[in-house]
Amino acid sequence: MNQEIINILQEIRPEFDFSQNINFIEEGMLDSFDVVTLVTTLDEKYSISIDGMDILPENFASINSIVALLIKNGVKS
Amino acid sequence: MKLVENIQSIYKRISDLKENSRDCLTNFYPNEEKLDYWIKKSILFTKNTKDTVFYFRKDRDFFHLYFYSRNKLDLEQELKIINSELTDIFIVDYIGNESNINIMVDVLEQCGFHKYIMYKRMKKFINANEILPDVNQDISYADLEDAPIIFSMFENNFDRFAEQLPTIDELEIAIRNREIIVLKDAINIAGILIRKMTPKSSLWMFFLVNKEYRNKKIGSKLLSFYFNECKDKRITMMVLANNYNAINIYKHYGFDFDGIVDQIMTNKNIQYEPRNN
Numbered sequence: 001m002n003q004e005i006i007n008i009l010q011e012i013r014p015e016f017d018f019s020q021n022i023n024f025i026e027e028g029m030l031d032s033f034d035v036v037t038l039v040t041t042l043d044e045k046y047s048i049s050i051d052g053m054d055i056l057p058e059n060f061a062s063i064n065s066i067v068a069l070l071i072k073n074g075v076k077s
Numbered sequence: 078m079k080l081v082e083n084i085q086s087i088y089k090r091i092s093d094l095k096e097n098s099r100d101c102l103t104n105f106y107p108n109e110e111k112l113d114y115w116i117k118k119s120i121l122f123t124k125n126t127k128d129t130v131f132y133f134r135k136d137r138d139f140f141h142l143y144f145y146s147r148n149k150l151d152l153e154q155e156l157k158i159i160n161s162e163l164t165d166i167f168i169v170d171y172i173g174n175e176s177n178i179n180i181m182v183d184v185l186e187q188c189g190f191h192k193y194i195m196y197k198r199m200k201k202f203i204n205a206n207e208i209l210p211d212v213n214q215d216i217s218y219a220d221l222e223d224a225p226i227i228f229s230m231f232e233n234n235f236d237r238f239a240e241q242l243p244t245i246d247e248l249e250i251a252i253r254n255r256e257i258i259v260l261k262d263a264i265n266i267a268g269i270l271i272r273k274m275t276p277k278s279s280l281w282m283f284f285l286v287n288k289e290y291r292n293k294k295i296g297s298k299l300l301s302f303y304f305n306e307c308k309d310k311r312i313t314m315m316v317l318a319n320n321y322n323a324i325n326i327y328k329h330y331g332f333d334f335d336g337i338v339d340q341i342m343t344n345k346n347i348q349y350e351p352r353n354n
Contacts, residue, residue, distance in 0.1 A: 015202045015311055016277060028275025028310070032106050033172065033337065053092040056109075 001070070001077055002063050008041050018063065025057040035060050042066075048073045078122040078133055084112050090123075090130045091145050098147035102181065104171045105132060105143035114247075126155050137237055139166035149184065156188035160344045168193070168238050169342045182340050190342040194239050194349045196315040198337035199327050205309040212305050213298040219257035219269065224248045226266055227257065234285055234352055239341050256282075258302060260295050268295040270303055279307050281314035300330065315339055320351075 009018040009030075016029045024030045030038070038060060039050050050073055059069045071077055081087065087107060095101055115121040120135040128148035134141040142159075146152035159167065169190060171181050175197070182192070203209075219227060224245055231242050243251065251257050251271060260268045267290035271283040281303070286295045304312075316323050318338070 013311075026275065028278030031278065031280070031313070032108055036106055049095060049098065051092050051095065053088045055107075 001067055001075070004045075005063055005066050005070075008038065008045070012037055012041070021062070023061045025061045030060060038066075042070065046070060046073075046075045048075060078124055080119060081116055081121040081123050081132065084109065084116065087112065087123075087132070090125065094128065094130065094145055094147045101145060101147050102149060102152055102184075103143075103145040104169060104181075105145050106172075118246075124155075124159075126151055128152075129155050131155070131159070133167075136168075136242075139168055139238065142167040142169050144169075153184060153188055156185070156190070160189040166238075166347070167344045170241075170339055171342065172337065172339045175336050175338045178338055178340055182342070185342050190344050191346055193341040193343045193347065194236075195318040195341065196239075196339040197318045197324075198313055198315055198335050198339070199324075199332040200311060200313045200335045201330065201332040202311045203304055203307045203309065203331075207308065209304050209308075210297070210301040212302050213260070216258055216260055216298060216302040218255045219252045219259045219266075221249060221252055223257075223259065223266060224252060227259075227269060230266070230269065230285060230287065231283070235283070236349065236352065238343060238347065239349065240283075258299060260299055262290075265290075267293075268299050270299045272303060274306065274310075277309075278311040278313070279303075281312050304330075317351075 006018045009016075009024075012034050013029060018024065018029070022029075035055065035057070039055055043049055048070070050069065054069055054072070059065050067077065084107075091105075091107075112121070115134055122133040122135070122140075124131040124133070128151040129144060129146035132143040134143070144152060144156075146155075167190075169185060171178060171185065173181065186192070227248055228243075228245050231240075235242055248257070256273055257269055257271050259266050259270075265287065268286035269283070270281075270285075273280040273282065284296070284299070286299075312332075313335070314327075314332070316327060
């Protein structure tokens, strides 16, 4: 699943390397509009509906936090 | 309209609307820092219906209108009610991809809103080894005492409906965060540039050279300083879609469109009047 998420992020922001272990939000690799685009893409790809309460920067700060969010929303790892 | 008293109520309402609904319509992308500020200032109001929530943010003599809905018919009905029952000026920003934004813009037009102006997002990535002009030593960070002057520059040169103009308080916060760079002569601020910086990107927010200082390379000096700060970063900014002079200048600097557009709409038939081209 990690590679799938990296690929999605790379499509949204091709200029950045999302395989690095850094905070995507604090580093400025994703902005608020990117997060909304990402939520829509993840909802469609995994047929889920990410809870509005979960659309918080910390849930999109790393591959691990995005994976945790997907698992919380019912995606099997 | 009811005053919003805490952020949790906003998240809870959106969460309830989003539950079991994958096709929500919204122009509301909450940013905790901004929400906190609006709530503290008592300028954020809400209206709820079964399938839609509206947020109204007071700004000068009008309201920014945000919505989150899981039912297009309910949204249309409520927008028509707002438009017919309330006499205030409402401004709606709808941000999306250029290819599909018209779906929502059509809905808003059917509910009595009019297109006001459109912005397009441009981006540029500055490589770490890109050769840029030298930084001019006269550039400095704005001081707190500059805030009223900068505020006045904004009021005189930018459009209050379209530009999300900062308040004095917000300018002072931006000054404290060193987000405003200025070029001054002995008497006046000649030009300013406001940007937000993160390690990998920068949001270019406002750029203005006072009329009497134009054609004196003030803008180039500010941009050189800014671009040197942005090595190995992505810069994004919004430009008026019909400001071809500005677009050509930004293209000359290496910017291109990234497909994101911001359609500004209003419930009144107000014409946009260009002031800072």
